[in-house]
Amino acid sequence: MTSVAPPPARASADAAMLRDGFGRRIDYLRISVTDRCDLRCRYCMAEAMSFLPRRELLSLEELAELADAFIARGVRKIRLTGGEPLARRGLPDLAHDIGRHLKTGALDELTLTTNATRLAEQADALARAGIRRINVSLDSRDPALFRHITRTGDVAQVLHGIAAAKAAGLAIKINMVALKGLNEGEIPAMVEWCGAQGFDFTLIETMPLGVVEEDRTDRYLPLDGVRRALEERFTLLPETHRTGGPARYVRVAETGGRLGFITPLTHNFCEGCNRMRVTVQGRLYMCLGHEDHVDLKQALREGGRAALDAAIDEALAHKPQRHHFQIAGRNAAPAVDRHMNVTGG
Template identity: 60%
Template sequence: MSIIKPLAPSAGKPALIDPFQRAITYLRVSVTDRCDFRCTYCMAEDMEFLPKRDLLTLEELDRLSTAFIERGVRRLRLTGGEPLVRRNVMSLIRSLSRHLRSGQLDELTLTTNGSQLQRFAGELADCGVRRINVSLDTLDPDKFAHITRRGELPAVLAGIDAALAAGLKIKLNAVALKNFNEGELPFMLRWAHERGMDMTVIETMPLGEIDEDRTDRYLPLTLVRKRLEERFTLVDIPYKTGGPARYVEVAETGGRLGFITPMTHNFCESCNRVRITCTGTLFMCLGQEDAADLRAAMRGSEGDEALHRAIDEAIGRKPKGHDFVIDRATKRPAVSRHMSVTGG
């Protein structure tokens, strides 16, 4: 597959190309590690979140994101935790939207659990956000309360309705979990497509210590697809959103279904993504521990020369791929940090 080089920025800074000649055009930025849910597969019930003083300010998040946009990043996704619980986060989104107006950024979007959408959907649309991902693993209120530990399904569904009414395109993200939602996925698929929403199913990933054994929940998407094909006609299509999902069209509904398979079939060969945590740590790969401290480089001087040098050095270490394993023998996560720290 040929790599499309990112557009040269007006500042004339070189594009970000990793050692395997992959252009880095997609940046995910976590604005907070905090979340108003405690999903069982994502974090422990009694999570200890970072002290607020350790987080980048909103101004620093803007500066850091802008530095990557100057180097050819075309898609920017805000994540968490839950990004919409960060205080004054809409001021950051409004500021970043200037890059949409200038044409340097193709897309500004976010991943959310939906709990705050009823409040913010209209403002997101006004800022130029055109589509969002909503994480939703079940449409059963009791199961939803169980897996999120504190979430309320009606509030999320009201948020989805508000987002659709505001003109936002929505993709549902559902983690496939054995003995939890595997029998519900066909219904969720129909429900999403009836509302004009795409859906993506995701394999659970071994990130961070949690309160359960992930091997009890792990459900390979090869099996999920096989079961879905007993009910639906799935046709592979070349559709891409910039992320790792591989898509099919569901003939019976006319909608799209994506599969994200970090365990059974990794998607590293075309990886164009890097992630920044809410503390300014750059992870070149979700499934590796190697990282770079961009906060120190940024706070070390008023200009961005040191920051760009640190970015270059880090991209030069981007690995070819990850090494995820879910291991019943050790019961240890492949990566010690929680997803809420890195950003989804």
């Protein structure tokens, strides 16, 4: 893969910075490299999914060029997502291209979210590319329950990938979507396992994105109640640690580990939003919970850097103040029609 030339210097660094209409500084970009995934998690995807034709995808070189443009505008952290990003051939090469900005100091961190099914083969290459920390989606360590939630998954394969990433020196955070009646009884054991392994652990409320076969009302588990239950078993201490995302952390005294909560429904966190998302089609979404987007593909292919900057500025002007996620009741329509794998986790 040919490296993209570094972005040209801008006349005014302050003028180039990304700031939305509510004064929020945007310094975190999530780039989805594919909408494809080898799992079919029940809360995330329909069992029979249609994926984008390959001709509609941005090339890895174009994704690297987009990253350059955002870094030139003040983005300090980039996360590679999907779908399952490791399903995209050449992903470590893209990480290497973007990772060169870590050496210059223009980028603070390059991270990855993965389901870890292909992590064992690629962990060393990711570490060489400059990735130092990854998030792994893992909703259960019980083989039968994991297969039920994912419809197809083998948890042993995932755990093998996690072990390989740990051996490669990558810091690991486990993300678990809290699902009523499915994995809620496993949460305390996951807290203990992550603490023993040296992994951070984050619980996430299910989000109403895309149409799925099951009613999300049946599985929605408010995390304020989960936290109260955990406080009966563990001592949760205040923690100032932040990763740039929406999680709010505590320290578990008994394990020494960090425990995070992502609560889009019970505690809206939009006032501090510093994020935007680019899909593999080149669509820039200003908010996960809104359909509004700006198409960067045409600007990238036909207009050059000036057109790309203008499109980014247009997106900033229309970034909403907040999402409006809610679990409104049985059989309610999702907040947006697109599934999480389209936008990127």
